[in-house]
């Protein structure tokens with residue numbers, strides 16, 4: 001029997017066939033360099049933030065802890081039965 005050898009990117013945890021591929025994958029992930037709070041709702045933590053990355057691009061992220069769903073629209077009927085409440089359906 002031959003063992004299967006693969007390498008795992010420490011950041012995204014994806015398996016790669018070679019060490020070089022895993023290293024390339026690791027280098028491809030950008031850390032956030034700053035955070036800008038865009039919106040607060042109930043609770044201490046921001047509901048919506050924008051992260052700035054080293055390449056100069058900014059991306060928006062929305063909390064996914066279930067608390068933000070109050071009063072939001074439902075994405076589709078099946079979501080009602082998942083036990084998570086309503087899904088956020090806003091611009092991303």
Ligand SMILES: [Zn+2]
Nearest residue numbers: 009012025026
């Ligand atoms: Zn990776």
